[in-house]
Amino acid sequence: MLVKRLLLTIILCSFLASFLPNDFLLFSEGVNRLVDFYGKIVATKTPISILYNPGVRVLPVKEELNISVVLPEAKDFPCLLDAFLAEGGQVLIQCSSLDSWHCTELGNNYLQKIRKKAYRIVIFDGGHHLPTLGLEPDIIILPIWNDYAVHGYMLDGIKVEKILSIIQELNAPIVVASVPRWGLVKQDMNLSSITTRVLEKAEISSRKDNVFSPISQAKMSKYQGTILAYIDKSYSKDLGAFYTNMDKLGLTGVATIYLAFDYNWIDVKKAEQYAENVRKNTNIDVEIVNEPVKVSNSFWGA
Secondary structure, three states, X not given: OHHHHHHHHHHHHHHHHOOOOHHHHHOOHHHHHHHHHHHHHHHOOOOOEEEEOOOEOOOOOOOOOOEEEEOOOOOOHHHHHHHHHHOOOOEEEEOHHHHHHOOOHHHHHHHHHHHHHOEEEEEOOOHHHHHHHHOOOOEEEEEEEOOEEOOOOXXXXXXXXXXXXXXHHHOOOOEEEEEEHHHXXXXXXXXXXXXXXXXXXXXXXXXXXXXXXXXXXXXXXXXXXEEEEEEOHHHHHOHHHHHHHHHHHOOOOOOEEEEEEOOOOOOHHHHHHHHXXXXXXXXXXXXXXXXXXXXXXXXHOO
16 A cells, blocks of 8 residues: 555656656756656556547558657757658657747758658647647647646647637648647657557558648748737737738738737737737738646636
């Protein structure tokens, strides 16, 4: 009984530690070990659901997949991706920092290189990933807590039903999988194991790859007549910069602008005013798609 209690205590502490900011974990070796321990335990046990499955495109991949995980603290993305491609990488799992980088001009160029050779998997844990829906990742994995895809500490949760609604409206060929938030840890073994299980469950279909040319600027993308933008600290304080980059995407033929906000830097009322400003200046329908939610307040209430 004492051993069971001790193990449960370790697991609980590890679970809570998995929500700590990365810069804290980098300097906490003991915490890192706990998180690794927890991630390995739950990786093969956490339940996985396929919420939307248009089919996984066919690629010439080996039965034993060569998987690479790019964790949030990673730097020098061109170097990492060049190595991934040179070594015959077949599955690339990416978190927030790399996902955001793909909206930049250089990051956009790498999307095409990756697409030809590998599956791209995004851990979609909040509104900061909204622009990726316009960049056609093969699979997004939602860590769900109380019906939201949420981050441990970023205040930008988005309801699962809203994510599915947007993807279906865009007719985007993105497989959507979900795991309970407690079952996903941003750690190599955990993410690799979960992704392998998702690929097995979704099954590679006979769907041929389509020709795709991503259109993006910093924190935003354009896809099927829709703009998907994340209003971070910079954009929330500089509406002019937001308009400048959105104009570069091109507004001709755009029917809807979806906005997700980083509510650490703007409150709900000001976010609504921001969205109304965009609507008036573009004469395009604008919708806010996320809420000021993270793991703690999605459970306890804001």
